[in-house]
Amino acid sequence: RNGVELRSLGTSPAAFKEDLLSNLYYRRGTTVESASAQDAYETLALTVRDRLAERRARTAAAHYAANPRWVYYLSAEYLLGPQLEQNLLYSGTAEAARTALEACGFAPDEIAALDVEPGLGNGGLGRLAACLLDSLATMDIPAVGYGIRYDLGIFKQEFHDGRQVERPDDWAFQGDPWEFPAPDDRQVVGFYGSTSVVGGRTVWTPGETVLGEPSHLLVPGYGTATVNIVRLWRAQASEASFDLTRFAAGQYAEAVQDAVRAENISKVLYPDDSTPAGRELRLKQQYFLVSCSLRDIVRRFRLRNGDWADFASKTAIQLNDTHPVLAIPELMRLLVDEEGLDWDHAWSLVRRTFNYTCHTLLPEALETWPVDMLGRLLPRHLEIIYLINAELLDEVRARFPDDLDRVRRMSLIQEEPTRQVRMANLAVTGTTRTNGVAALHTQLLTSTVLRDFHDLWPDRFVNVTNGVSPRRFVRLADPLVSALISDGLGTDRWLSDLSLLSGLAPLVADASFRSRWRDVKRANKAALGLGDPAALLDVMVKRFHEYKRQQLKLLHVITLYHRILAGGYDGVPRTVLFGGKAAPAYHAAKNIIHLINAVAARVNADPATDGLLTVVFPANYNITLAERVIPAADLSEQISMAGKEASGTGNMKLSLNGALTIGTLDGANIEIRDRVGADNFFLFGLNAAEALTLRSGDYRPRDHYAADGELRAALDVISAGAFGGVGQEVAASLLDRDEYLTLADYRSYVDRQSDVDAAWRDQERWTTMSILNTARTGYFSSDRTVADYLTHIWHASPVRVDA
Numbered sequence: 001r002n003g004v005e006l007r008s009l010g011t012s013p014a015a016f017k018e019d020l021l022s023n024l025y026y027r028r029g030t031t032v033e034s035a036s037a038q039d040a041y042e043t044l045a046l047t048v049r050d051r052l053a054e055r056r057a058r059t060a061a062a063h064y065a066a067n068p069r070w071v072y073y074l075s076a077e078y079l080l081g082p083q084l085e086q087n088l089l090y091s092g093t094a095e096a097a098r099t100a101l102e103a104c105g106f107a108p109d110e111i112a113a114l115d116v117e118p119g120l121g122n123g124g125l126g127r128l129a130a131c132l133l134d135s136l137a138t139m140d141i142p143a144v145g146y147g148i149r150y151d152l153g154i155f156k157q158e159f160h161d162g163r164q165v166e167r168p169d170d171w172a173f174q175g176d177p178w179e180f181p182a183p184d185d186r187q188v189v190g191f192y193g194s195t196s197v198v199g200g201r202t203v204w205t206p207g208e209t210v211l212g213e214p215s216h217l218l219v220p221g222y223g224t225a226t227v228n229i230v231r232l233w234r235a236q237a238s239e240a241s242f243d244l245t246r247f248a249a250g251q252y253a254e255a256v257q258d259a260v261r262a263e264n265i266s267k268v269l270y271p272d273d274s275t276p277a278g279r280e281l282r283l284k285q286q287y288f289l290v291s292c293s294l295r296d297i298v299r300r301f302r303l304r305n306g307d308w309a310d311f312a313s314k315t316a317i318q319l320n321d322t323h324p325v326l327a328i329p330e331l332m333r334l335l336v337d338e339e340g341l342d343w344d345h346a347w348s349l350v351r352r353t354f355n356y357t358c359h360t361l362l363p364e365a366l367e368t369w370p371v372d373m374l375g376r377l378l379p380r381h382l383e384i385i386y387l388i389n390a391e392l393l394d395e396v397r398a399r400f401p402d403d404l405d406r407v408r409r410m411s412l413i414q415e416e417p418t419r420q421v422r423m424a425n426l427a428v429t430g431t432t433r434t435n436g437v438a439a440l441h442t443q444l445l446t447s448t449v450l451r452d453f454h455d456l457w458p459d460r461f462v463n464v465t466n467g468v469s470p471r472r473f474v475r476l477a478d479p480l481v482s483a484l485i486s487d488g489l490g491t492d493r494w495l496s497d498l499s500l501l502s503g504l505a506p507l508v509a510d511a512s513f514r515s516r517w518r519d520v521k522r523a524n525k526a527a528l529g530l531g532d533p534a535a536l537l538d539v540m541v542k543r544f545h546e547y548k549r550q551q552l553k554l555l556h557v558i559t560l561y562h563r564i565l566a567g568g569y570d571g572v573p574r575t576v577l578f579g580g581k582a583a584p585a586y587h588a589a590k591n592i593i594h595l596i597n598a599v600a601a602r603v604n605a606d607p608a609t610d611g612l613l614t615v616v617f618p619a620n621y622n623i624t625l626a627e628r629v630i631p632a633a634d635l636s637e638q639i640s641m642a643g644k645e646a647s648g649t650g651n652m653k654l655s656l657n658g659a660l661t662i663g664t665l666d667g668a669n670i671e672i673r674d675r676v677g678a679d680n681f682f683l684f685g686l687n688a689a690e691a692l693t694l695r696s697g698d699y700r701p702r703d704h705y706a707a708d709g710e711l712r713a714a715l716d717v718i719s720a721g722a723f724g725g726v727g728q729e730v731a732a733s734l735l736d737r738d739e740y741l742t743l744a745d746y747r748s749y750v751d752r753q754s755d756v757d758a759a760w761r762d763q764e765r766w767t768t769m770s771i772l773n774t775a776r777t778g779y780f781s782s783d784r785t786v787a788d789y790l791t792h793i794w795h796a797s798p799v800r801v802d803a
């Protein structure tokens with residue numbers, strides 16, 4: 001644009017080294033001789049970032065010229081992972097960087113270890129958002145991710161006497177070289193206050209305002225010039241908030257209290273991943289994200305478009321679960337109150353602009369907000385929600401006359417026991433498409449929690465099965481298997497077309513390929529350094545939740561221990577690895593963590609288990625650790641109660657890295673099994689319908705306790721306090737309630753584990769199954785997921801960016 005030519009940065013090692021040195025001097029203000037490792041890291045990051053920023057400039061120019069239809073992804077969470085390795089790979093400068101660093105006397109691995117990961121998410125939902133952004137850029141789709149730049153990310157997990165202890169995660173303490181602050185795009189966000197009608201228009205006068213300052217990170221595409229962005233908002237006090245009078249009077253705390261109050265909005269990520277904390281600050285965070293992002297989206301629309309009628313055709317906004325659903329009444333407010341559009345026109349634009357992804361089936365995870373809290377914080381939005389509700393219920397009454405129960409169930413307002421706004425109902429009502437994240441999940445959504453809405457608007461519901469980025473979770477995490485795959489296929493094009501993995505299937509007949517495949521897995525286990533690399537590495541890594549049933553894996557461990565103590569043990573040597581955090585207020589999950597560490601201490605200390613059974617639980621499971629554990633795994637534990645795990649994405653990452661799955665017919669496990677073949681999947685347990693029947697019938701967990709000696713022994717040893725008196729409440733809740741049918745699935749699970757042992761003993765058979773798991777799970781690429789979103793929901797097209 002305006003004929004300004006961008007000088008392109010050289011890609012040669014010499015050019016890279018030259019830039020690294022000049023950045024060290026001019027941007028870091030130090031010299032090679034006196035530079036610290038942190039200096040080297042920051043300078044390296046800037047030098048790599050510059051090369052991506054050059055592509056970003058070209059991308060922005062191409063997008064401006066194309067005036068395309070945009071995909072905007074609104075998410076309260078992003079688990080982007082460490083940025084350095086990714087940006088070295090995507091900029092093609094990994095080798096040049098290593099040579100330049102060594103030439104300057106820096107140790108590349110020491111420098112890379114300084115790369116912190118922005119832990120701006122809890123688990124599956126946050127990581128999916130990051131994988132989708134990676135695929136959108138790789139597929140040249142004009143897209144922006146919007147989120148919150150929390151000062152403190154997901155807590156750091158430490159174990160003290162086996163108990164989880166949470167430590168604040170001040171991830172940007174050293175600053176973040178990858179982000180671009182953009183203070184000139186600040187937005188003003190209002191809260192509280194009141195509304196009045198002036199000249200037929202409603203005016204909201206907020207009681208307080210804060211500023212939203214954006215900074216963005218680059219989201220490079222793989223194997224293409226496109227570089228999109230993710231824009232993260234940080235709350236700041238409006239300059240007027242510092243109270244000089246109070247300061248002069250020595251009331252220092254009071255002088256800054258408004259500023260602190262404002263900044264608190266983006267201070268910390270809420271560490272819950274199932275039960276909403278229901279705190280007003282969380283609601284403030286959600287509106288803060290929505291208000292800043294919609295204003296920025298409208299600003300961008302106006303750069304190239306003048307007619308509101310074009311807004312929906314130029315803008316597809318995806319709501320990542322209910323957390324950003326206030327965007328629906330907020331856009332109505334902007335269009336009706338600020339832009340003066342009439343209600344119906346505004347409503348049709350809003351509905352055509354938004355789409356909603358639901359990520360859960362747990363009733364307690366579906367957010368509702370107290371009417372009085374929402375009405376106090378956002379008075380105009382509550383009015384708009386009431387108006388939307390009135391129209392909805394008119395439609396319901398017209399379609400299902402005299403069905404008061406249905407009206408009560410579908411209302412956006414829950415009346416009993418307290419008046420609450422149902423965010424999932426608002427999400428379905430105010431969007432064009434609602435999708436689940438796996439076939440079973442979408443089917444259950446439309447037949448249970450959202451059944452009424454499916455009855456009213458069946459075509460609004462569509463399934464889009466999750467996926468994962470093969471660049472992050474195969475190429476970056478597992479360079480050894482990536483090299484072997486490229487060698488086996490004779491190309492590395494599989495990295496942008498994962499369906500090519502199917503070309504590996506015939507290689508199961510090639511004994512040398514099988515042996516190289518085994519060597520890679522063993523090398524990855526050795527690199528992980530947890531347990532004997534020759535042992536079967538049995539991995540369960542995910543957030544702790546009783547529906548995911550880490551407690552079932554633990555009962556299996558205790559059963560194996562008992563079998564070893566009993567003598568004549570014929571199981572294969574096994575290392576059982578747990579990884580994952582529990583929400584700080586989720587005591588049942590924290591008790592399970594405590595018990596796992598107590599059992600591990602006992603099993604690992606007992607010489608009887610040497611060479612047979614080891615239990616490891618590395619603390620602080622995050623993307624960085626996942627990238628080390630997943631390539632090393634032989635067995636993937638996906639053992640949730642059927643009908644509870646919406647999809648799972650760890651299951652996909654582990655299969656793609658050649659781990660075999662033991663699992664239930666839940667979430668995406670079903671689709672993984674359908675693709676890898678029943679012979680290459682260890683299935684067990686009740687399916688969703690059977691589980692629901694048992695759960696809603698008179699399920700008595702004690703019957704299983706009474707009927708199964710090994711189960712009884714495992715529960716008794718816990719209840720007896722044999723593991724340092726830890727975990728008795730875990731055993732008690734399994735015997736009394738067992739909400740997630742752990743005891744009902746125990747026998748089927750433990751017996752299937754014996755089949756795992758049998759398969760492992762035949763290493764050629766195991767390796768064949770492992771190669772077939774990788775070969776047949778190309779479908780679970782987030783590129784395929786994005787292609788499905790484009791076909792069924794977003795309808796956006798790629799814009800070519802010249803290299």
Ligand SMILES: CCc1ccc([C@H](C)CC(=O)N[C@@H]2O[C@H](CO)[C@@H](O)[C@H](O)[C@H]2O)cc1
Pocket residue numbers: 122123124125126128272273274275276277321359360365367437466645646647648649667
């Ligand atoms: C309000 C508290 C809260 C916060 C986060 C959530 C998320 C929806 C929980 C989550 O991460 N769900 C997971 O999303 C993944 C991506 O779609 C799925 O693969 C997992 O099955 C699902 O548990 C629920 C409730």
